Amino acid sequence: MNHTIVLVKPALLKSLQNLQSVSTVVVLRRKVRFLRNRILRTSVSRKSPIRKNQFLISKQFLSGELEQIQQSRTIERAGYYLSRLQKSLTSVKTAAINDLNLRRWKEYDEVLTDSLWILKKRDSSGGHSAWYWGNFIPQIPRQLMLRYTKKGEWILDPFAGSGTTLLECIRLGRNGLGIELSPSVAKRAQSALHSIPPHANSTVEIDVGDSTKMDFSKPLKRRGTDSAQLVILHPPYHDIIRFSKRRTDLSNAGSTRHFLELLGKVVDNSLKVLDRGRFLALVIGDKYNKREWIPLGFLAMNEVMKRDCILKSIVVKNFDQTTGKRKQGALWRYRALAGGFYVFKHEYIFIFQKK
Ligand SMILES: C[S@@+](CC[C@H](N)C(=O)[O-])C[C@H]1O[C@@H](n2cnc3c(N)ncnc32)[C@H](O)[C@@H]1O
Incomplete structure (x- = not known):
């Protein structure tokens, strides 16, 4: 995971849940832009140990997902991307043969898939x-x-x-x-x-x-x-x-x-x-x-x-x-x-x- 940041999980999930109740694309875009900017300003390095309600996440991944929500043309599409992001933060999907979490596959920059x-x-x-x-x-x-x-x-x-x-x-x-x-x-x-x-x-x-x-x-x-x-x-x-x-x-x-x-x-x-x-x-x-x-x-x-x-x-x-x-x-x-x-x-x- 490159450029990982530490975030408070319940706070992030609550922000995402609040976004689900927005009913117009214009308002949603504004709110997502605000959240994304806040995340982009989060310091990359972490010195103190991770606390119980905190977690590590790739800054690039999270920012990319939020950007996709922000650029959605319809509220339905944005809702779909939002749910996908929420799922990636709350559940794990792995194949039987490795530990890669397929819900967060975009974070595995290190893992090669080309021949x-x-x-x-x-x-x-x-x-x-x-x-x-x-x-x-x-x-x-x-x-x-x-x-x-x-x-x-x-x-x-x-x-x-x-x-x-x-x-x-x-x-x-x-x-x-x-x-x-x-x-x-x-x-x-x-x-x-x-x-x-x-x-x-x-x-x-x-x-x-x-x-x-x-x-x-x-x-x-x-x-x-x-x-x-x-x-x-x-x-x-x-x-x-x-x-x-x-x-x-x-x-x-x-x-x-x-x-x-x-x-x-x-x-x-x-x-x-x-x-x-x-x-x-x-x-x-x-x-x-x-x-x-x-x-x-x-x-x-x-x-x-x-x-x-x-x-x-x-x-x-x-x-x-x-x-x-x-x-x-x-x-x-x-x-x-x-x-x-x-x-x-x-x-x-x-x-x-x-x-
Ligand atoms: C290409 S090297 C493997 C190098 C290893 N991957 C590494 O990174 O150091 C092949 C090795 O197979 C060993 N070898 C050759 N015939 C063998 C056999 N019948 N049984 C076990 N090892 C054998 C050789 O001694 C050699 O160390």
Whole structure:
């Protein structure tokens, strides 16, 4: 919520109720203009704690709603907008899969709904230090959790790496279980999780293990739950980065086909613990091999589509280039012009819903 202000709820509701009894558009406009100006003058910052009869609201949202009432041509139309605003202040409407209040959907500026994500800057707050080569930016799990989970639900991340998903779980009050093949990476991720203040109601942990073979219900049960409500998969993009020398590491798969087989096993294991109707997100990019573009993203997407889920969205996200590649920008441009290809600038987030 941007530019939130603190208002006294009963007073605002009373003002709105009084507006309902106005019988001419001219008078209504004057009264709404007066109320709107008063709200616009309300200070944005708040220092003291919110009292019982007070509440937080986006100044932009409230001002916009009042402006719409003010601009209505008929008293009936104005009454409709007024009732809608009253409802948004007195009742909550949420979908079964998240905490977004649909009565106040205009306030969620942060939540993305388009399929093209241009995320400019990595969020480096809240314990994220980007020490791990091959991590994703925190905004990815954050967006997914805001859309597909409620507070207190469980997120499973079978390729946990540095624990980016898990840190976001803490910040958003969700529970998270991460599985990571490399013990040293898991250990460092665990200490990052302890570096930020815990959330009172969330359990967030990382286990060492091979996600191609793991029965995720066991570690989940140990934490007191039978299932997860969101799965976030961020596997190696095959062998673009070799994460370890371990045979079971997906980045060491001998061929694209073998990589997809291993990924399929992780998807199977994940779907076993994912609740029906809930979501699985796969974050992956393509690769280049012997002067040929390998559409790893779409191949991986097909692998998931063979399972019991439907494809809900394909998100294309701008790719955060490594510093090395950025420095070699001119060289890559030359190579692209000479070699007849385009330089990678995007990756995918495939979003599936379990049937
Ligand atoms: C792309 S990285 C994930 C990065 C993570 N999202 C982050 O922000 O740090 C993929 C991770 O999968 C791990 N991995 C590879 N094969 C695995 C397997 N079979 N089971 C569990 N983890 C595996 C790698 O060690 C690596 O840390």
